[in-house]
Amino acid sequence: MAATVASAATAIKGTHYRIVKLDACGNPVTGTGSLVVVSKGFVQVTMEPQYEDGEEFFERTADGTPCVNQKDDPVLKRMQLQIQLCEINTSGLSYLASARELTVNGAGVTGTGFAIAEGSPTNRYSLEVWxxxxxxxxxxxxxxxxxxxxxxxxxxxxxxxxxxxxNGRSTLQVTSETQAASMTPTTGWGDGPGSVSWLPSGESVHTGEHWLWNITTTAPPTPQVNPLTLS
Structure with a gap:
């Protein structure tokens, strides 16, 4: 078996983010009812892995000598993400917050704001950051x-x-949690939503994966004020 030749890169700054609407099972929504938001209007994205500590087993013999001293490995449960926005895209924020978008004459064409109600969030999305x-x-x-x-x-x-x-700028933060990617055949996340992939040729998400990081020469998508649909 040939040895893998590794790449190396030093990451700096953040250029773009993309949000894609998912269904309740984590599959990208396509066609009517889909939502894609691409923007540069963010301050930072913070990721904090959430682990369950391994169970520890320690027992002494009757004379106080350690008899068993072992600890299980920790288990990664999820990633906690915090997105800090300096530019509010009304459609994007409304979706992230499971809120109602305010539109002109209720026509759903031009969004001007959002309204957040009590209750549990239901919307799911994929997040990509370049x-x-x-x-x-x-x-x-x-x-x-x-x-x-x-x-x-x-x-x-x-x-x-x-x-x-x-008397200063206002930013808005959204905190979310990851689940494992959808592995549904044909409609799952695969190598990323849409016709362009930023993963190596032949690669796609695997069972249980929460975060992908890749060096690529494929340029990020162009920011758009108006949401796009996913075909």
Whole structure:
């Protein structure tokens, strides 16, 4: 078996994010009723892995000598994500927060805001974030710009964070949790929603995976104020 040749890159900054609407099973929604939001209007995305500590077994003999001293490995349960937005896309935020989008004359064409009601969040989405590669590795040998592609294929349980109105800029935070990606044949997350993939050729999400990180020369999608549909 041939040895794998590893790549290396130094990630810096964040350039774009993309949100894609999923159904309750974590499958990307296509056609009418789908939603794709691409934007540069974020301050940061923070990921904090959530682990269940391994069970510890420790027992002494009657004279106090350790008899059993063993601890199970921790188990990764999920990732907690926090998105800090400086530009509010009304359609995107409404979906993330499981809120109602306010539209002109209720026609659903031009969104102007949102209304958040009590209750549990139900909407699920995938989140993709692109970063630049810093330093001498910013381009590949052929001169193409390299990017870092982050993907969390199945995200939900979203909570809106603190919103401060003051003599300064206002940002809005959304905290969400990941689940394992959908493995449904043909409609699952696969190598990413849409016709363009930022994963290597032949790669796709595997059972139990929550986060994908990849070095790519495929440029990020173009930011759009208006939501797009997914075909």
């Amino acid at each position: 970063q630049r590669v810093a330093g001498s590795g910013a381009c590949d040998p052929s001169g193409l710009q390299r990017y870092i592609y982050n993907a969390w294929p199945n995200v939900g349980a979203s909570k809106v964070g603190t919103y401060t109105i003051e």
